[in-house]
Amino acid sequence: MPTPPRPVFELKDVEKVFQVRKPGQRFGRKTVGLRALDGVRLSVEQGASLALVGESGSGKSTLLRVLLGLDAPTDGQARYRGRPIRAVRDEGADFARDVAMVYQDARGSLNPRMTVGALIAEPLRRFAVVPAPEIGARVATLLTRVGLPADAAGRYPAALSGGQVRRVAIARALASDPSVLVADEAVSGLDVSTQAQLLTLLRRLQQDMGLTLxxxxxxxxxxSFLxxxxxxxxxxxxxxxxxxxxxxxxxxxxxxxxxxDAAPKFFEPIAEPLxxxxxxxxxxxxxxxxxxxxxxxQPDCxxxxxHLARSRTRSVTRSVACLHPLAPVDGAGPVAPANPGPAPEQTRPD
Ligand SMILES: Nc1ncnc2c1ncn2[C@@H]1O[C@H](COP(=O)(O)OP(=O)(O)OP(=O)(O)O)[C@@H](O)[C@H]1O
Ligand code: SF4
Ligand SMILES: [Mg+2]
Known part of the structure; x- marks a missing residue:
């Protein structure tokens, strides 16, 4: 029997602790551990599309940095197709080519002195995606794919609107022919119609190219749309x-x-915030x-x-970490010892 493909990303009990100054201290060498990720378990299969949602400070970007191999977990395992992410990343360009990133600050991620054409050609050259004579044609194909006119190649980022800049960032991310696209707030801060266009584009690209998102x-x-x-x-x-x-x-x-419930809806009053x-x-x-x-x-809370308890209900796999869940998710509520609290104090090395 063929072995099933490994998940693209697999996190097991991943912790990320940052050493920060003690609250209220502006100077001094005493630090405390800030646990930005605390026992995260996650599996992302090939071709899946996963949204990470949560309030500011919940650890979304830290999790993304672990997936990209930019930060090493303090504890636990972070694997990419079955191998430690950091090791794969350190081996060479294959990981960077296969896993592309679209940043929230798309404009800031683009060199303002380079034309759009040069910006998109850069990864094509770096990863030798096509022979040099074919680069111009590939840039034109990528511009078309993200809905920009071919003459955009000659423009500079400063001459583009916010939506166009995001399209350039997506074209640049797709240039290396990745199988995984990772994006941090890639459509936030745009007007609703530009946002809708970009979301439609991303969904089409994900489906047509079989991207893991x-x-x-x-x-x-x-x-929910994407x-x-x-x-x-x-x-x-x-x-x-x-x-x-x-x-x-x-x-x-x-x-x-x-x-x-806090998400605004037409013709309904906004629900009380948390x-x-x-x-x-x-x-x-x-x-x-x-x-x-x-x-x-309730008192026992x-x-x-x-911790997350898994269940399959009506052939759907769901997990929840709650002692008294709202929906009947079988098996929810098993407990771990009380949370470990902040990581221990440390002294910064000189
Ligand atoms: N390099 C760092 N050094 C110290 N603390 C950090 C560092 N990066 C993140 N943190 C802390 O880790 C926690 C999670 O931060 P993170 O940026 O991952 O949250 P987020 O969910 O992406 O928030 P936002 O929605 O505001 O972008 C926060 O308390 C943050 O202050
Ligand atoms: S989320 Fe669940 S476990 Fe936590 S306080 Fe609420 S009911 Fe209790
Ligand atoms: Mg963030």
Missing amino acids: VFITHDLGVA CEQIAIMYLGRIVETGPTDAVLTSPAHPYTAALR PGEIPSPLDLPSGCRFSGRCPRV HARDP
Whole structure:
């Protein structure tokens, strides 16, 4: 029997701790560990589209940096097609060619002194995607693919609108013929019609090219349009994951429900926002880390720290980290010991 293909990305109990100055200290060498990722488990299959959603500070960009091999996990395993991401990345250009990134600050990621044509030709040359004489034609093909006119090749980024700049960034990312596209807030801050055009473009590219897509967004509407799978993050953990439609139609975690209800809808008053702000990762509540804001909180939530529990319901695999989930997800609620709190104090080496 043929062995099933390895997942593109597989994270097992990934932790990322940053050493930061103690709160309130501007000087001094004493640091504390800020746990930006805390036991993250995630599997992304070839051709999947996954949205990472969560409030500011929940760890989305840190997770992306681990997937890209830019940050090493402090603990746990981060694998790319079965091998440690950092090792694959250090081996050479293959990883950089296969895994392309679209940054939130698309304009800032483009050299303003280079024309659009030169910007797109750069990865074509770097990865020797086509012979030199064919570069001009390939640039034109990529411009067409992202909906820009061929004469855009002669323009500089400063002469382009925000939407056009994002299209150039996408064309540049696609130039190396990647199989994986990773994007951090790639359509945020644009007007709704430009956003809709870019989302349609990304969805078409993902389907036509069979791309694996990992897409960070604050916007559940964007997640639901673009991605078949969703992972909801809160304070360094994935608290709910599953097929986007199932999760958003019937959220099991109270945090997912609160995010969904807070999204503005036509002709409806905006729901009460969640009470309070996301706590500092340096000062986590005991037990469930959502307990300080959760409308369903119960006494045991302050003592027990729920971890993701997996279940298959009606042939759909979903997971939730909650002791008292809203939707009946079998097996939800097994607990781990109370959360470990901030990582231990350390002293900065000279
Ligand atoms: N290099 C770093 N050094 C210290 N702390 C960091 C570093 N990078 C991230 N953090 C902290 O880790 C936590 C997660 O940050 P991260 O940027 O991953 O969140 P995010 O979900 O991407 O937020 P946003 O939606 O605002 O972009 C935050 O508390 C942040 O302050
Ligand atoms: S475990 Fe308790 S506090 Fe945490 S999300 Fe579930 S109901 Fe809310
Ligand atoms: Mg971020």
